[in-house]
Amino acid sequence: MKKLIIFLFIVAAIAVTILIVLKVTVNDLKKEDIVENLNKIIVDGSDSLYSLTIRDYEVTGSFNGARINGVEVTINQEIFKKMQANNTLPEVIFDGKVENILIEGINILKLVQDNKDIKIKSIDLVGADFNIYQYKKTVEDTTKAPIITNLYDRIKKDINSIEIGNINIVKGKMSYDPAGKLDKKKPFWKFAEIDLKFKDLLVDSTSASDTTRFIYSKEFKTAIRNFKGIMGNDMYTFSVEKCDYDHKSSYLEIANLKMTPNASHAAFYRSKNHAVSEATIDVPFLQVKGIRSVDIINKGLVKAKSISIRGAKFGIYKDKSFGDPPDSKNGSYPNQTIVNLPFALDIRELLIKSLL
Numbered sequence: 001m002k003k004l005i006i007f008l009f010i011v012a013a014i015a016v017t018i019l020i021v022l023k024v025t026v027n028d029l030k031k032e033d034i035v036e037n038l039n040k041i042i043v044d045g046s047d048s049l050y051s052l053t054i055r056d057y058e059v060t061g062s063f064n065g066a067r068i069n070g071v072e073v074t075i076n077q078e079i080f081k082k083m084q085a086n087n088t089l090p091e092v093i094f095d096g097k098v099e100n101i102l103i104e105g106i107n108i109l110k111l112v113q114d115n116k117d118i119k120i121k122s123i124d125l126v127g128a129d130f131n132i133y134q135y136k137k138t139v140e141d142t143t144k145a146p147i148i149t150n151l152y153d154r155i156k157k158d159i160n161s162i163e164i165g166n167i168n169i170v171k172g173k174m175s176y177d178p179a180g181k182l183d184k185k186k187p188f189w190k191f192a193e194i195d196l197k198f199k200d201l202l203v204d205s206t207s208a209s210d211t212t213r214f215i216y217s218k219e220f221k222t223a224i225r226n227f228k229g230i231m232g233n234d235m236y237t238f239s240v241e242k243c244d245y246d247h248k249s250s251y252l253e254i255a256n257l258k259m260t261p262n263a264s265h266a267a268f269y270r271s272k273n274h275a276v277s278e279a280t281i282d283v284p285f286l287q288v289k290g291i292r293s294v295d296i297i298n299k300g301l302v303k304a305k306s307i308s309i310r311g312a313k314f315g316i317y318k319d320k321s322f323g324d325p326p327d328s329k330n331g332s333y334p335n336q337t338i339v340n341l342p343f344a345l346d347i348r349e350l351l352i353k354s355l356l
Contacts, residue, residue: 099127161204192226220247
């Protein structure tokens with residue numbers, strides 16, 4: 001969930017930044033000016049770590065919309081290496097592109113009249129494709145604002161508020177590398193297709209603390225298709241065919257959740273050199289009711305009224321001829337694992353049907 005939030009924040013930040021640039025440059029409506037100003041905001045704001053290119057830009061209708069094509073954010077490799085050497089690299093960095101950004105229902109001409117309250121009917125982002133890389137600092141930085149709540153702080157010098165009726169992200173893609181861009185041997189997560197819908201989005205001085213909103217929105221829906229991640233020191237592949245979530249109804253549904261070993265029994269045991277349980281998981285259907293995303297983000301609490309699992313298959317293979325593991329099992333039993341989770345659990349009802 002955290003990686004998805006980072007992806008959403010990146011896309012939202014780009015859209016909002018483009019609006020700021022429209023506000024200060026739309027009087028000329030020149031692509032060169034818009035690209036130059038937008039690039040300056042991104043370069044200055046990232047200490048030159050990022051740069052931006054735009055392939056094409058046009059104002060649509062009677063100055064009430066805009067279409068931006070070929071938006072691409074890249075990492076300056078020279079600055080990247082300097083920051084990495086000085087331990088000043090942000091914990092999360094990214095690169096990526098958006099094929100088309102369509103903005104409708106905005107009075108562009110009114111923006112140049114020093115209007116600091118922006119209202120937009122809809123924003124559509126088609127073909128957003130981002131790569132996210134995470135790095136660990138040797139010294140923890142406690143001065144940074146939370147990734148979700150600092151969006152208003154970034155825009156408040158130029159804009160009082162932004163109201164958007166709908167934001168639609170169609171066929172978005174995202175990959176996540178927890179080991180950083182320079183090391184592709186470590187586990188990664190990959191979202192092949194993400195559709196996101198935000199409704200009634202408000203960015204102002206109060207909306208960040210509004211607990212009824214998720215990422216500034218009153219309503220939020222996501223449809224994830226064909227998620228795949230490598231986990232367990234590259235020993236397992238975790239995959240989900242379909243995941244749908246509706247913030248308003250607090251409803252989550254997952255289809256074909258699987259965890260499978262990446263090697264044969266013999267190869268798996270050669271990598272361990274001792275007896276160990278090799279697990280497989282196959283859950284055709286999982287349903288969660290009453291789960292609130294704001295509790296996960298703000299409180300680190302996974303709370304739900306009920307979880308239903310149907311037709312699940314769990315398999316454990318263990319060859320004791322390899323000998324017992326050298327370390328103690330203490331701390332790794334199921335009840336201990338749950339207690340040591342990095343988040344709190346509050347599940348009122350668990351229903352399991354047709355378990356094999």
